[in-house]
Amino acid sequence: MERPKRRQAKTEAADFASAGGPAIILVRPQLGENIGTAARAMLNCGLLDLRLVAPRDGWPNVKALNAASGADAVIGRARLFDTVADAVADLNMVYASTARGREMVKPVLTPRQAAANLHHGRAANTGVLFGPERSGLNNDDVVLADAIIEVPLNPAFASLNLAQAVLIVCYEWCAAAQEAAPERLPAGRSPAASKKEILNFFNMLEGELDSRDFYPTAQMRPKMVSNMRTMFQRIQMSQQDVQSLFGIVKSLTRPPPGRTSGEK
Amino acid sequence: MERPKRRQAKTEAADFASAGGPAIILVRPQLGENIGTAARAMLNCGLLDLRLVAPRDGWPNVKALNAASGADAVIGRARLFDTVADAVADLNMVYASTARGREMVKPVLTPRQAAANLHHGRAANTGVLFGPERSGLNNDDVVLADAIIEVPLNPAFASLNLAQAVLIVCYEWCAAAQEAAPERLPAGRSPAASKKEILNFFNMLEGELDSRDFYPTAQMRPKMVSNMRTMFQRIQMSQQDVQSLFGIVKSLTRPPPGRTSGEK
Numbered sequence: 374m375e376r377p378k379r380r381q382a383k384t385e386a387a388d389f390a391s392a393g394g395p396a397i398i399l400v401r402p403q404l405g406e407n408i409g410t411a412a413r414a415m416l417n418c419g420l421l422d423l424r425l426v427a428p429r430d431g432w433p434n435v436k437a438l439n440a441a442s443g444a445d446a447v448i449g450r451a452r453l454f455d456t457v458a459d460a461v462a463d464l465n466m467v468y469a470s471t472a473r474g475r476e477m478v479k480p481v482l483t484p485r486q487a488a489a490n491l492h493h494g495r496a497a498n499t500g501v502l503f504g505p506e507r508s509g510l511n512n513d514d515v516v517l518a519d520a521i522i523e524v525p526l527n528p529a530f531a532s533l534n535l536a537q538a539v540l541i542v543c544y545e546w547c548a549a550a551q552e553a554a555p556e557r558l559p560a561g562r563s564p565a566a567s568k569k570e571i572l573n574f575f576n577m578l579e580g581e582l583d584s585r586d587f588y589p590t591a592q593m594r595p596k597m598v599s600n601m602r603t604m605f606q607r608i609q610m611s612q613q614d615v616q617s618l619f620g621i622v623k624s625l626t627r628p629p630p631g632r633t634s635g636e637k
Numbered sequence: 638m639e640r641p642k643r644r645q646a647k648t649e650a651a652d653f654a655s656a657g658g659p660a661i662i663l664v665r666p667q668l669g670e671n672i673g674t675a676a677r678a679m680l681n682c683g684l685l686d687l688r689l690v691a692p693r694d695g696w697p698n699v700k701a702l703n704a705a706s707g708a709d710a711v712i713g714r715a716r717l718f719d720t721v722a723d724a725v726a727d728l729n730m731v732y733a734s735t736a737r738g739r740e741m742v743k744p745v746l747t748p749r750q751a752a753a754n755l756h757h758g759r760a761a762n763t764g765v766l767f768g769p770e771r772s773g774l775n776n777d778d779v780v781l782a783d784a785i786i787e788v789p790l791n792p793a794f795a796s797l798n799l800a801q802a803v804l805i806v807c808y809e810w811c812a813a814a815q816e817a818a819p820e821r822l823p824a825g826r827s828p829a830a831s832k833k834e835i836l837n838f839f840n841m842l843e844g845e846l847d848s849r850d851f852y853p854t855a856q857m858r859p860k861m862v863s864n865m866r867t868m869f870q871r872i873q874m875s876q877q878d879v880q881s882l883f884g885i886v887k888s889l890t891r892p893p894p895g896r897t898s899g900e901k
Contacts, residue, residue: 587884620851
């Protein structure tokens with residue numbers, strides 16, 4: 374039996390989620406839209422475990438579902454709790470995301486450092502607390518956490534939208550989950566040109582330029598040729614690129630049809 | 638005289654902005670809310686240069702101002718353009734943020750790699766293009782870019798909200814800004830060409846090819862132009878390179894002295 378495509382995509386999206394990913398715990402969130410956008414950001418990053426502590430407008434929330442833009446896998450399994458203590462009860466390691474410093478003596482980490490800890494730490498079940506939109510976490514919430522996450526931003530304008538803060542923490546977790554990806558060119562690219570093919574092009578181009586007195590003086594020719602070759606080699610030509618360049622130069626050296634001598 | 642506190646905070650927020658930060662270019666954005674949230678994310682990360690290409694609901698937009706949550710320093714100096722080409726005219730290095738692969742042969746970078754390039758590259762004026770909410774950038778937009786930024790996310794649920802995509806790129810730039818001192822530029826190299834200079838070259842080259850029936854059919858022209866531009870942009874042209882290319886094409890289009898018609 375074939376599953377419908379959309380259903381299939383959702384299943385795969387859920388499959389990407391790692392069992393080791395942190396729970397995202399929204400404490401007394403106010404706007405359903407922000408819950409939905411946070412859920413979308415979680416699934417973007419392969420996280421599924423959303424926990425809600427006393428959301429202002431109750432649960433379920435249709436605005437949250439709409440804003441989730443298809444992240445139903447997260448919204449559908451979100452769990453509701455009365456208190457932060459209940460929400461973190463099964464976790465071994467909890468971080469509190471805050472915008473402002475606290476007096477408490479707890480380690481303060483960037484999202485990147487926290488992501489590294491979440492991956493390399495020995496804690497099995499981890500979670501990150503996010504406070505209400507207007508006020509952030511209060512001290513009673515933060516005291517339940519093992520460490521604090523602060524996003525290093527513009528110190529004079531550091532207050533992130535709730536879903537944006539969730540995104541950065543999830544994104545760093547996701548980025549840490551993937552090995553440093555080397556820079557790549559898209560697949561399907563024509564094979565790299567051989568040096569011989571490239572030199573054939575250079576010889577042809579330089580020959581055409583020779584016959585047109587391109588070089589102001591003979592002394593300047595070697596330096597100018599060297600500069601041109603250096604410039605063109607930055608293209609890192611494929612075989613297709615060499616063909617294109619041959620075609621361009623061939624076309625340019627033909628007089629335009631209908632252009633008579635003397636016309637310019 | 639004491640300035641009001643809110644004014645003071647805004648001034649400091651703007652002060653954090655680095656002159657080296659990229660311009661954020663929203664191409665045909667649909668929702669004012671997203672423009673505002675993107676502006677807030679920019680100021681969170683110390684970026685000020687917001688450019689709007691043909692926003693659907695016009696400009697200024699009160700919904701954008703409300704969603705900016707105080708990022709007036711960004712909204713207030715946002716600049717409006719009719720075309721992407723106009724919006725990037727003064728830039729030397731442009732990235733296109735896309736969610737899906739393109740056929741074009743351009744480097745594909747993660748936001749982190751792009752941020753490192755933005756800091757260590759030789760380009761003075763940089764920018765990142767973001768497409769409309771529903772469709773993303775089209776190929777004509779992407780072809781103007783030097784490289785593509787893809788956020789490495791859940792492959793089955795990779796579509797980010799516009800403001801979330803802007804945030805990740807800005808956040809990585811901000812994180813990189815706090816890490817490393819800039820690398821020294823290679824000495825003696827001519828300054829990077831502006832997009833305007835590069836487009837002037839493209840227009841001249843394509844005009845010469847047009848007048849010589851370079852394209853086998855009119856239908857093939859857009860794809861061939863796109864491939865040529867992509868190929869030449871891999872040169873990452875300096876101003877000197879653009880001058881050289883102008884000189885080469887000008888020389889090639891002149892008939893060789895003493896060559897008579899019919900001789901080949």
